[in-house]
Amino acid sequence: MEALLVRKLGDPTLPPNASEKSSLDLSTSHPIPNLESPTSVRVRIKATSLNFANYLQVLGKYQEKPPLPFIPGSDYSGVVEAVGPNVTKFKIGDLVCSFVALGSFAQFIVADESDLFQVPDGCDLVAAGALPVAYGTSHVALVHRAQLRPKQVLLVLGAAGGVGLSAVQIGKVCGATVIAVARGNEKVQFLKSLGVDHAVDLSSANVIESVKGFLKSRKLKGVDVLYDPVGGKLTKDSLKLLNWGAQILVIGFASGEVPVVPANIALVKNWTIHGLYWGSYKIHQPNVLGDSLKELLAWLSKGLITVNISHTFSLTEAHLAFTALKDRRAIGKVMITFDGGKIVKSKL
Template identity: 80%
Template sequence: MEALVCKKLGDPTLPLSDSSPIFVSNDHPIPNLTSPTSVRVQIKATSLNYANFLQILGKYQEKPPLPFIPGSDYSGVVEAVGTGVTKFKIGDFVCSFTALGSFAGKIVAEEKDLFCVPDGCDLVAAGALPIAYGTSHVGLVHRARLSAGQVLLVLGAAGGVGLSAVQIGKVCGAIVIAVARGTEKVNFLKSLGVDLVVDSSEGSIIESVKKFLRARKLKGVDVLYDPVGGKLAKESLKLLNWAANILVIGFASGEVPVIPANIALVKNWTIHGLFWGSYKIHQPKVLEDSVAELLSWLAKGLITINISHSYTLSEANLAFSAIKERKAIGKVMITFGDNRETRSRL
């Protein structure tokens, strides 16, 4: 089968060659079923997340031994089932996530780790959902307890997790303020009905948000969703209400912000560090319930997944470039095969 293999640490945006840290293997062994309850999935689509990029660079908190197949969330079609599998049959549409291995034509997973893609859902979109939307759902719904009428500020709002946070915020009934860079991203966010979109390349973000809050007679921001870090995150602290929740999602800026503990004390802020993948170890039921609810929202049209860029496995370096250069509005995907049949037929 076809698989993308990371042979050494380095920049995955380099053209695929001997100097690249990644290469495409066209004869990688097809994985066998590992237990009576295991399922082999022919992968249709797999999502690129910023964590995948960092992992190949060797800058992610989890560092797998070399060589490895990168990749995390995916969707596909059940190809084989173990003798003890009762939930799925060959031909079913499923999605899931894994620590490694989805940048390949096939993958084996345990039955309990797979989710049925609801009737009518796009299969490629389902492959983009678990990690980005799961991160925002767990953060906003499970941790910050975002409620109707609260003010949500989303930094990096046009990226994969940012865009998911914006949509989930709207489903929760929050007043959503989105920060993004560039006219194209700003216009896209406006088309989603975001209450305020601020272009970070133009003027003062803080003043724009304060003006909006005054006009709405709002005191401040109740939940800060931060996948960016750096100066922008530090400045955004000036906007937070008493008893606000801060969700630390990541550091796309490359700079880890310092949150003054004395101000957090006086303001009664709650700071949530959110490493989504660790829930798989410590509270797997939270992840299962979260992804299941998100899939139901997708089926009902409450959320939509914007696929910004789609590539083949042999174009993986271009896919990583789209992530690195922040070209994406929404998700970057690697797809396998043709796209003629990509909607669930359950």
């Protein structure tokens, strides 16, 4: 099978197998994984999502560093190809999605049936492959941790990225007043098309002045929940917009700079700071992840949320996918698809 391997840590935007500097190795004869237990399911992957964590993982800058070589990739969707003798939830031909710590940048993957989710009728399978990590992160953060309520004010930084767009949509489903921050007119116009209450273009506006003007026009006191996958100066500026009793969701540091939240101000303002490492819920509270993804799939099937696929690449073009992510060109999700995104039965 085709599989993308990380042979050494380094820049994933270099073409695979191109030179000694390439960190990626595209294999066309990697062994197809066998069923590991009576409840194992083998899935032929249709689509797998590229997340910022995957980029950091190849660079060697992620908090978890797997031994080399490894196949990167986390959330995916596909078609059940084979089932173990004790599998009861799925049959060959079922459409499923899931997530793993590693391994989805390949044509096939094996998972236990307990880790797979049925994709509801009417859901686009590529969209389902983009759902778990980005939308799961925002759903657990906003619904489970912050318990976002109707009419609260939600400020989303990096709002045009994968997790940012998911936070915007989930915020609207929850009935919040959503303020979205992004850079560039194209991204801002897209956010407005999603129905955000206010959008800030960082290329032409000051976030503090713009948001304060909007809050004043709506007679609102401040921001109740800050969703922050960016960090850096933008976080520092956004703290000036928070209400007493506000909640800060620390999602990541796409800016490359870890922000400092003054503890004395957090004390006086009664702020709550939530660190949100979504993947660790798989170890500590897997039921939360399961319930979250089931609700998201239900929302997707009902049209309450949509997944915007910004770029789609083949596995041989994986370095271009990493480049699109690195250069912040994507509005929404960057995907890698197999067989042109078509559902194809294997010839095993």
